[in-house]
Amino acid sequence: MTQTPVAPEKLFAQVLDPVSRANPYPLYARLRETPVSVQEDGTYVVSTYREISLLLHDPRISSDERKSAHGAGALAASGPLSTTPPFIFIDPPEHTRFRRLIMHQFTPQRIRGMQEHIEQTVHALLDARKQQHQLDIVQDFAYPLPVTIICHLLGVPPEDEPRFRVWSSALVRTLDPTESLSEAEVQQAVQSRTQIREYMEKLSAARRTHPQDDLLSGLVAGDDPDGRLPEPDLLATMQLLLIAGHETTVNLITNSMLALLRNPEVLDRLRRNPDLAIPMVEEVLRYDPPVQFRTRTTLTDVPLAGVTIPQGASVALLLAAGDRDPARFVEPDRFWPERDDNEHFGFGGGDHYCVGAPLARLEAVTALKALARHLDGPRLVTDPPPYRRNAALRGPEHLQVAFERLND
Template identity: 55%
Template structure:
């Protein structure tokens, strides 16, 4: 294992952020993974080893808290329609605030996703039925399935009216760009991001106001009413976490389904096994999560000096935990560049770990399992129209922009 110069680390990371490398960033991840820890020119530390990332995800000296709500390049987010700053978001808080927010969300979210598989089955069937044909045809897996499925599910859970789903889908698409590192964003994109955040907050204020006046059987109403030792969620916190749930519960699953479909079409033997034995889908989805993760990295900061891989990361430093590199670490996974759903001990880190383990992991897995099983069963003679497909610009939430599949028939 060698040590990267600041110049090398900066150049490699900058290349990873370039849209031209979105179709296949893994050679770059492999090069960066030669260094357990690398520092870029702006002082950010990149951590790429599986075991180091796993430890840091659980280390209480590592923080997710952004004490000042800012956009990239230091632009402060303007106040919303309620005239108040944004509330505290689960993903950017440390204990004890994090723990209370998580308990409040999980108390009402988990009962609503228990037993939801049948409903997801019906939604997938309805989406594919719209394109069913006994003859040749074409399907855009992203536009026709991977996007509408999770946005419908998360909007139903939150209580977003069906007629507003397209609006919130567009908000989610625009807001995900703001998750990327600042150096990958233009001034115009920053302006668009600020506008999207304000518009999203205003819509959430309106939704919360309606549910306060007239509660329903949805997550917004439940969080307003509370229950349990933590009581109701404060309205500013609720507004911020609703936006987070919409984006995280939608965009990541879009990429998971699309990346899974792409892997199946590139590996027809695996597709054939899934078609003949749907039970293989559980391990299949776990391998998609490891092999082509929808979330490529997460940001953290050091609350103390932390030694990682022979390097001391100073207190106050920013870190990027490179999940996509860790999931292909040869010291943890045998032949990591191979797509092998039968892989034993596939403890990938795509959903994070520790306190911030993804609250929607169960739902994302279920949606992907149902969608990929249905595609394998119903598509006859599928083939990619373009390989690689076009990708969205996003570096952190990575997935195809379109995934056109030609087929001989799509069974009803």
């Protein structure tokens, strides 16, 4: 039986539908046929590399969801979940000042200083599975690793981590435009936000009186020449960093493992040359990125690719579609770590470029070198794996991998 093709104005709804989660890329290819397309609900979807790049650098496009009447994130920006927005949802010039204050704490030395802790955590996680012949890459490895690291970096005691896991997954759902949340889920998110805030208030008060060598102590010390983050913004930033640390790197590690197991010849090359992990992680950020799209609002009418996006429109920048654009990348659907000129949107672009990129890269490269070296004869148990519902922060819920043994 032939299926009726999805109408162009319904394609994004199809992307958001959980049935498309395992492979949204054919839908992205259809969306690219019209670089800027208006969807049934009024969202403007931008799906080609050139147009996404232009908008990421265009000051007429806002990240402040309070300026959007509807669409993605409106729930987080108004109603029961409204609060001081973290700086990912703020525009210049305020964004520029806050970001500078945060970057002063996110120094290259501090990130490089995490290397040893990352290696120890990777090895402890693998050692704990020594006697087994199967592991769930997500639950047993790719989730606990970044969570341990982000808690350490920020100064959250590791014993409190299980509480963050619950809070983080309740909150991250509110960032997903595909979710129509039930009343109970909204309540859970409101409660999580209060709990996380109260927790952070206590922790920052403790660091103010007893500073330690962590990012929170640096932020609360307020000795930065550019001034100091106001308390509500400090709390919002800590929440953002915790969630970003919880919900993205897990997918980078898992998507990398999935790509390796589907491309065993690349895994062989990685075994022989562990430094291939560096370009390989970049290729995963292009080929199967953890952040598939971001949303923005137009501050004025914006003409682009023959369409005028009206003021106040909700715009979805389909980063993952741009990264498969044949006008920009040679053989875009091929997983090819050795490709040249791989300037992808995996960490966004422009003013809001990911603050955590060096940390995420370090974690993923360390993790993949170790997995390639220690897992003997790995194979996927289920392909495609089951996916989480979130379409924007997309990744498998589980990735079961069977293997002969864990090599020393």
